[in-house]
Each structure stands twice: as C-alpha cells, then as structure tokens.
Amino acid sequence: MNDKWTAEDVPGQLGRVAVVTGANTGIGFETAKVLAARGAAVVLAVRDTDKGRRAADRITAATPDADVTVQHLDLTSLDSVRAAAARLRDRHPRIDLLINNAGVMYTPEGTTGDGFELQLGTNHLGHFALTGLLLDRMLTVEGSRVVTVSSLAxxxxxxxxxxxxxxxxxxYSRVGAYGQSKLANLQFTYELQRRLADKAPTVAVAAHPGLAATELIRNSAFVVRTVVTAFNPLISQPADRGALPTLRAATDPGVRGGEYYGPRGLRELRGYPVRVRSSELSHDEALQRRLWEASEDLTGVTFPV
Structure with missing residues (x-):
C-alpha cells in the first residue's frame, strides 16, 4: 500500500456523484474541492446555504468546469434530513459517494430539534438517518462507498x-459526549459494512483527520485552543492534509469495506493517510447491533440491507 498517498493519487471521478456533508469549510470543503477537480459531480450538503454557495464559488474559481451544487441539510433536524434526502433522490438516480463529514465538537450541553443530545444527534443520528434514506441510490452502483468521518476522540x-x-x-461531559458520538460513527460503519457484505457493491469505510487546523475546535476548552494554537505547526496539519484520509477512504481502489484510515505519523496526529486501527470497543459486534437498533428507533429510519 502506498505510504505517501496524496491528493495527486485520487483517480479520475468523471461520471461519479459525490454528496459531502459539511462541505462549506474545513475538511469537508477540501474533500469536495479535490473530488470536483477530478471530475465528480459534487453536492455540498450544508446547513448554511449562503456559505455553501460561497464555497461552491471558490471551487469553481479553482476548477472552472467543476460540477458543484448546494443542498440545504441541517443534521440537527430529522425533518431537514428527510427533505434533503428527498431532494437528492429526485435529482440523482445514482449516488457513488456519500461522505458523512459534518459535525460539532465539544459543544455546551444542548439538544437537537428532535430532543437528541446535540453531539450524538448531529454527528451520528443525523448521518445514520441520511445514509438510510439515500442508500438505495447506491446499492446498484459499482464502487459506491459510504465514508464516515470519526476522530481520535x-x-x-x-x-x-x-x-x-x-x-x-x-x-454532562462535553468530552465524553463527543467521544460517544465519534465511537458511534465507527460502530455504525462496521455494522453497516457487515450488513452490506456479499449483498451489494457498496462498502462502508471510516476515516479520521488526525489533528487538523479547522473551525471544529472552536468549542474546545481554552487551554486546548491555546495549546493547539501555540504548537499548531508541530502537532497539527492544515485542512487539506486533514482531508487526505477521507479522500483515500473514498477513492483509493485498494480500499476494502470496514477499513479505517488516518494519518500515519506519531499518535496519528498528522502525516500521510494509511489504514489504522480503532479501539477494541469500536469492534464490539453486540454493541454495534444494539446501537443500530436504538438508532433506528430514535430516527424512525430503517435500511434496505
């Protein structure tokens, strides 16, 4: 496996449709930018459509013939998730890539419009529902992938x-709630892959960016923000490098379902993207199944696999 994989290694994506959540900034934007440059028709699924349109303009400024559209998606509202999925289904009879990237981190205690804890509701349950509502557009598409972005957390x-x-x-613990949501992302990926295996060409893969310099850290404790700012060049990497594990998980022909990608450097904080290992708890199959069932009950969304 290539241990110095970069955006230059992303194969051509002409004819493919990619939906990227949270694509107006940070890792999501960088992911969408590369996919569009390689020829994919990219949907920026974002909560703030004004920011989404500005992001689309930045992409087309770099790649004038890029096919980029903006879709409103508020992951804190199941009504919004259903509306966005319906719109995407109307526009796209096939979807090649669904990249579940959007998220919140270390937010103060709060709930979504549906009453879910804010970090779990946004990072896991919103993406669980979106994936379930779009998956039948992927199940007959060779090479299709669901890529969910987790975290070292x-x-x-x-x-x-x-x-x-x-x-x-x-x-309430901001750190504990965020950790739960990111662990849920991995357990969702592994359970989805088990359900897909030998039944469809679609695979489920996970990735994490290491420590990337994005807006996501804005809700962190003051001391964390201070340390990251002071030592940023030494311990973190820019958003375009942080996007590489996601891009590799989404496009490298050698990727297999159920794999997890992150930076290869010290403690996976930065570096070229490689296959990495997740925690032992993330591989608890009984817990994966129980979380899946709870997620179906909470969202009202069931999967066609």
Missing part, C-alpha cells in the same frame, strides 16, 4: 451508554 472518555445516550441521567 473515539478513544477519549468514550463509551456507548445505551441506557443514557442523551446524557439525561449523568452529569
């Missing part, structure tokens, strides 16, 4: 408490 104070997913019985 899936190892940090992370557990799946099925009796208290919404943090209603515990003292």
């Amino acid at each position: 899936h190892r940090i104070r992370a557990s799946i408490d099925l009796d208290d997913l919404q943090w209603e019985r515990r003292s």
Whole structure:
C-alpha cells in the first residue's frame, strides 16, 4: 500500500456523484474541492446555504468546469434530513459517494430539534438517518462507498451508554459526549459494512483527520485552543492534509469495506493517510447491533440491507 498517498493519487471521478456533508469549510470543503477537480459531480450538503454557495464559488474559481451544487441539510433536524434526502433522490438516480463529514465538537450541553443530545444527534443520528434514506441510490452502483468521518476522540472518555445516550441521567461531559458520538460513527460503519457484505457493491469505510487546523475546535476548552494554537505547526496539519484520509477512504481502489484510515505519523496526529486501527470497543459486534437498533428507533429510519 502506498505510504505517501496524496491528493495527486485520487483517480479520475468523471461520471461519479459525490454528496459531502459539511462541505462549506474545513475538511469537508477540501474533500469536495479535490473530488470536483477530478471530475465528480459534487453536492455540498450544508446547513448554511449562503456559505455553501460561497464555497461552491471558490471551487469553481479553482476548477472552472467543476460540477458543484448546494443542498440545504441541517443534521440537527430529522425533518431537514428527510427533505434533503428527498431532494437528492429526485435529482440523482445514482449516488457513488456519500461522505458523512459534518459535525460539532465539544459543544455546551444542548439538544437537537428532535430532543437528541446535540453531539450524538448531529454527528451520528443525523448521518445514520441520511445514509438510510439515500442508500438505495447506491446499492446498484459499482464502487459506491459510504465514508464516515470519526476522530481520535473515539478513544477519549468514550463509551456507548445505551441506557443514557442523551446524557439525561449523568452529569454532562462535553468530552465524553463527543467521544460517544465519534465511537458511534465507527460502530455504525462496521455494522453497516457487515450488513452490506456479499449483498451489494457498496462498502462502508471510516476515516479520521488526525489533528487538523479547522473551525471544529472552536468549542474546545481554552487551554486546548491555546495549546493547539501555540504548537499548531508541530502537532497539527492544515485542512487539506486533514482531508487526505477521507479522500483515500473514498477513492483509493485498494480500499476494502470496514477499513479505517488516518494519518500515519506519531499518535496519528498528522502525516500521510494509511489504514489504522480503532479501539477494541469500536469492534464490539453486540454493541454495534444494539446501537443500530436504538438508532433506528430514535430516527424512525430503517435500511434496505
């Protein structure tokens, strides 16, 4: 496997349709930018459509013939997720890539419009519902992939408490809630891949960006923001490098379902994208199945696999 993989290694994407959530900034934007430059028809699925249109303009300024559209998507609202999925289904009889990238990190205690804990609702449940509603547009498409962006934080104070997913019985922890949501991203990927295996050409893959300099860290504790800012050149990498694990998971012909990609450097903070290992808990199959069932119950979305 190429251990110095870069955006130059992304194969041509002409004729492919890619939906990227949270694509107006950061890693999502950089992912969409490269896919568009390689010829994919890219949908920027974003909450703020004004920012989405400005992002689309930046992409077409770099690649004048790029095929880029903007779709409103608010992952904190199941009504919005359903409306966006319906619109995407109307416009695209086939979808090659669904990149579940959008997310929030270390937010103050709060809930989505549907009453879900904000980080779990946005990072996991919104993407779970979107994937379920779009998956039948992918199941007959050779080479189609669902790529879900997790985080190193899936190892940090992370557990799946099925009796208290919404943090209603515990003292709220921003770090714990974020870790739970990122662990859920991985468990969702692995369970989805098991359901897809030998039944469809679609595969499910996960990725993480390491420590990337994006807006996502804005809700972190002051000391964390200070350390990252002070030592940024040493421990983190720019958003375009942080997007490489996602791009590799989405486009490298050698990728297999159920794999996980991240930077190869020290503690996976930065570096070229390679296949990496996730925590032992993320591979708990019984917990994966129980989380899947809970997610179906909470969202009302079932999958065609």
